[in-house]
Amino acid sequence: MASEDDVKDRDGDGSGAEAGExxxxxxxxxxxxxxxxxxxxxxxxxxxxxxDSWIWAVRLVKTRSAGATACRGGHxxxxxxxxxxxxxxxVGDEVRVRQEGRERIVVVRRLIRKRVGAPVAVQCYVDNSPxxxxxxxxxxxxxxxxxxGRPTKRDRRELERLRALGGLDGPSGPAGRPGGR
Numbered sequence: 001m002a003s004e005d006d007v008k009d010r011d012g013d014g015s016g017a018e019a020g021e022x023x024x025x026x027x028x029x030x031x032x033x034x035x036x037x038x039x040x041x042x043x044x045x046x047x048x049x050x051x052d053s054w055i056w057a058v059r060l061v062k063t064r065s066a067g068a069t070a071c072r073g074g075h076x077x078x079x080x081x082x083x084x085x086x087x088x089x090x091v092g093d094e095v096r097v098r099q100e101g102r103e104r105i106v107v108v109r110r111l112i113r114k115r116v117g118a119p120v121a122v123q124c125y126v127d128n129s130p131x132x133x134x135x136x137x138x139x140x141x142x143x144x145x146x147x148x149g150r151p152t153k154r155d156r157r158e159l160e161r162l163r164a165l166g167g168l169d170g171p172s173g174p175a176g177r178p179g180g181r
Contacts, residue, residue: 013113034120048088049111051078051095058121060097060104070097095125104129 043049049057053065055076061067068085070076075098076083089095090106097104106125111122144151151159 004050007014028119031119034117035123037116037120043111043113048090049113049181050085051076051083051087051089052085053113054108054111055095057115058106058124059115060095060106061099070099075099094128100128102132 052071056064056067071085074082077096078093091108093108095106101144103127110124112124
């Protein structure tokens with residue numbers, strides 16, 4: 001037979017949680033610990049974080065040197081301006097990172113210096129990026145079957161025509177030759 005305390009717990013009356021509080025299971029304890037570690041690793045009040053370090057820490061680029069290279073190449077903009085790798089980023093800044101034919105647009109919510117896990121990194125920015133293009137939209141690469149031998153002149157011309165239609169080799173056509181041959 002169930003006691004009154006068991007009935008209250010099932011009804012939510014005796015759960016011990018106040019009204020309006022989220023239950024303890026709403027936030028994963030591992031994520032909560034990681035967030036606390038990220039806050040501890042963040043800069044003290046008044047300190048700043050370099051843009052190349054921040055985009056690496058929130059996992060927008062794979063390495064910090066790749067972040068610095070992207071800044072030097074003009075692929076990183078903060079509030080619409082091209083920046084150097086040493087530029088200081090602040091909470092509320094809009095950061096645009098161009099990589100692999102896609103632009104990521106994020107707004108800084110939290111400053112961190114050290115690289116953190118993906119669940120924590122997502123909480124350090126607001127992602128306003130357009131969705132990535134579907135994978136089907138990319139033209140498939142012409143692949144020859146294994147063992148078919150060397151391509152004939154006709155096969156080679158068909159491959160060149162496909163490459164020219166896809167725009168893979170640039171405006172001058174395949175292999176730098178003019179397209180009207």
